[in-house]
Amino acid sequence: MSNLSEERRKILNLLSEGKINASEAEKLLESLSSAPTEEGQMKSAPKYLRVIVDGDKGPHGGKVNVRVPMNLIRAGMRLAALLPTVAHEPINKALKENGVDFDVSKVKPENLEELVQHLTDLSVDVEGNSGEKVRIFCE
């Protein structure tokens, strides 16, 4: 917030000194107010990945509520990127056996931020015939 007012003051100083004209100052002030601030971006960034499962209303229905911090996912992926190459094959094999067709060797630290960023847009909402619900989202 203090950065914004400082920038605004600089523009007004430039105007008062006659270095820029009124229309230029107006344009600069407009661009300043429309530019997303770093603080604002931080606020909108989700902190947690949530998985909520509501079982059916019958006698076997259960509930699952999982909250995973996004930073934990980041840290976990950074750690996975450090795995020695000999470990990749058994991990890939174990993942495939459990239905996850994923190649761990392709996880590169430079791609992690992009991957997590796309994960924040994720939203899964599934509703079954007998009332069971599955929701995966970021908050």
Next chain:
Amino acid sequence: MILPSLIRIQFKSPKSWIPPLWIPIFLIWPILLLLSVPVLLFALFSWSKFGPVIVQTYRFMCELRGTLVDVESPEAKVLISIH
């Protein structure tokens, strides 16, 4: 970055009831640090190889704060929360 300090574990079932447990894991960290001194010393000599792994493992453990797992079925309810 701060390591987690407490873990809350709760287990409920119609047959048995255990009071919620608040485990002060901040007491474990100094002991674990003392125990890992030989490992850290060894890692210092080959920091380029083991340094990033140690740093990332520490980060991973710090980021565990805020994790919540709450599973409920008609038979039992289990809650694990890391603070």
